[in-house]
Amino acid sequence: MQDLVQWLARIGLEQHAQAMHEQDIDFEILPEITDSDLKEIGISIGHRRKILSAAKKLSDSVAKNTDVEELPDSPDSSPASDSAEHRQITVLFCDLVGSTQLSAALGTEELREVILAYQAACKSAIEKYKGFIARYMGDGMLVYFGYPHAHEDDAQLAIRAGLAIVGAIDSLNRENAYSVKNIFSVRVGIATGPVIVGDLIGEGYSQESPVVGETPNLAARLQAMAEPGQVIVAPSSYRLTRGFFEFSSPGVREIKGIAEPVEIWHALRETLNDSRFDGVNREKLTPLVGRDEELEILKRRWTLAESGKGQVVFLTGEPGIGKSRIVRALRESVAPEAMTHVRYQCSQHHTNSPLYPILANFEISAGITSSDNGDSKLDKLERLLKRMGDSDRTHMSLLASLLSIPLGGRYEPYSGDSRQQRQAVLSMLQYQFELLSSANPILGVFEDVHWIDPSSLELLDRMIDRINDLPVMLILTYRVEFDCPWIGRPQTTLMALNRIAREETLAIVEKLSVRHNLSQNLVEHIVSRTDGVPLFVEEMTKMLLESNSEAWGNDQGQSDESE
Numbered sequence: 001m002q003d004l005v006q007w008l009a010r011i012g013l014e015q016h017a018q019a020m021h022e023q024d025i026d027f028e029i030l031p032e033i034t035d036s037d038l039k040e041i042g043i044s045i046g047h048r049r050k051i052l053s054a055a056k057k058l059s060d061s062v063a064k065n066t067d068v069e070e071l072p073d074s075p076d077s078s079p080a081s082d083s084a085e086h087r088q089i090t091v092l093f094c095d096l097v098g099s100t101q102l103s104a105a106l107g108t109e110e111l112r113e114v115i116l117a118y119q120a121a122c123k124s125a126i127e128k129y130k131g132f133i134a135r136y137m138g139d140g141m142l143v144y145f146g147y148p149h150a151h152e153d154d155a156q157l158a159i160r161a162g163l164a165i166v167g168a169i170d171s172l173n174r175e176n177a178y179s180v181k182n183i184f185s186v187r188v189g190i191a192t193g194p195v196i197v198g199d200l201i202g203e204g205y206s207q208e209s210p211v212v213g214e215t216p217n218l219a220a221r222l223q224a225m226a227e228p229g230q231v232i233v234a235p236s237s238y239r240l241t242r243g244f245f246e247f248s249s250p251g252v253r254e255i256k257g258i259a260e261p262v263e264i265w266h267a268l269r270e271t272l273n274d275s276r277f278d279g280v281n282r283e284k285l286t287p288l289v290g291r292d293e294e295l296e297i298l299k300r301r302w303t304l305a306e307s308g309k310g311q312v313v314f315l316t317g318e319p320g321i322g323k324s325r326i327v328r329a330l331r332e333s334v335a336p337e338a339m340t341h342v343r344y345q346c347s348q349h350h351t352n353s354p355l356y357p358i359l360a361n362f363e364i365s366a367g368i369t370s371s372d373n374g375d376s377k378l379d380k381l382e383r384l385l386k387r388m389g390d391s392d393r394t395h396m397s398l399l400a401s402l403l404s405i406p407l408g409g410r411y412e413p414y415s416g417d418s419r420q421q422r423q424a425v426l427s428m429l430q431y432q433f434e435l436l437s438s439a440n441p442i443l444g445v446f447e448d449v450h451w452i453d454p455s456s457l458e459l460l461d462r463m464i465d466r467i468n469d470l471p472v473m474l475i476l477t478y479r480v481e482f483d484c485p486w487i488g489r490p491q492t493t494l495m496a497l498n499r500i501a502r503e504e505t506l507a508i509v510e511k512l513s514v515r516h517n518l519s520q521n522l523v524e525h526i527v528s529r530t531d532g533v534p535l536f537v538e539e540m541t542k543m544l545l546e547s548n549s550e551a552w553g554n555d556q557g558q559s560d561e562s563e
């Protein structure tokens with residue numbers, strides 16, 4: 001999405017980036033966009049003409065194999081390519097450890113099998129997390145996240161892929177498929193930064209895109225510094241992902257080709273966040289602005305739920321509009337001892353993983369981590385079900401199996417067929433939710449339901465069917481493209497969050513820049529470009545404050561910031 005924002009910014013229309021992103025409009029289809037397409041998503045006539053004109057130039061430049069705008073001469077740019085462009089990407093470099101040892105210990109055929117298994121494991125993890133293998137380099141792989149196609153969470157995807165690669169190689173070792181043990185390992189280095197990229201050349205294994213810049217070299221250096229089985233991350237990638245992963249710091253290191261020492265980070269595992277919003281917003285939140293009426297409605301619905309009249313609220317709106325933020329405000333308005341808060345976070349990467357948000361919630365609630373062994377995981381799950389008041393051994397067996405926890409002879413496996421097991425699982429989860437509500441009123445939140453998997457959708461349908469006489473308030477947040485099937489049922493409320501007004505935008509800017517003195521021109525620039533989307537307002541204001549407004553030039557008005 002960042003590339004779409006940058007492209008629109010060149011023509012002064014980045015305020016439409018969110019609307020276009022919601023409709024999955026990217027560079028691949030941009031030249032095919034029509035006037036009616038843009039009209040359908042609410043873009044004015046004048047702006048439609050500008051976008052279509054710029055898109056035509058983009059289409060012509062692709063046809064002619066030239067870039068839309070000419071890049072300035074740079075010692076890093078390639079004079080051989082007119083189609084080079086500036087991008088921010090995340091680069092992953094992984095390499096097989098101990099190739100010489102493997103060659104000496106294995107026969108030619110078995111060595112070939114090992115290399116192919118390693119490459120297949122890496123390729124599977126990389127493709128799962130939307131990476132692009134730019135080059136095979138002997139036993140190493142150079143991988144881009146953010147090119148050719150950019151995603152808003154490329155740095156996160158790269159680290160997930162790195163951890164998945166390490167886990168896949170560990171699994172191959174545990175399978176004892178080869179005659180050599182404990183030297184089949186991998187190292188991974190990851191860095192994020194600006195590069196200049198050119199055309200893809202070649203095809204198949206030899207296909208690559210020339211990339212010029214420090215970022216690939218840094219990723220390769222970090223890979224060489226890693227211990228076997230480690231994922232080492234540059235500070236740039238760490239800053240973008242620190243709310244989503246657990247890291248340890250091996251310290252500050254001198255890196256060849258880098259002028260200053262660099263603090264490197266060892267990515268350990270994904271953080272047990274029950275909310276994508278919490279992962280992004282680790283720092284203190286700005287006060288809620290422009291949502292007083294909506295918050296009061298939510299509080300009234302919560303009062304009804306507390307009295308045993310269950311409520312379901314459908315909270316919908318475009319990305320960045322503040323759905324999760326208002327849910328947080330409601331939660332903070334209720335005394336913690338007066339409710340049980342349960343949050344289920346749907347994921348765009350797990351839309352085909354049955355019951356993903358529910359099982360992730362169980363792992364978080366039980367405190368289960370990837371470093372726990374099977375017995376430890378069972379112990380933690382037992383303690384959780386005991387706190388819930390569920391003593392059914394069949395439930396424990398079903399839940400452990402769903403979480404891929406070995407039963408270890410402590411429980412009998414479920415004996416029914418797959419259809420019976422599915423129904424038993426859904427009945428168990430419904431029973432446990434109702435059991436939880438008997439102890440304390442529940443504020444339950446399903447985040448990002450537009451990404452929900454079919455099994456979780458079926459469970460949610462059951463929960464909504466039974467909610468009327470329970471002390472439960474369910475809030476479902478989702479984007480406008482989700483077709484909600486429960487609207488109009490008893491005790492349900494549809495709440496669509498709209499963009500905030502000008503005065504509310506100004507209030508957010510004022511709260512964020514309280515210790516600064518932004519010029520009126522810059523404030524007006526923020527108001528006009530963010531178009532009432534609260535997240536855009538916050539991000540652009542913070543960006544201007546951090547950069548001291550230098551990026552906007554004198555024609556936009558300079559900031560007179562002072563501490």
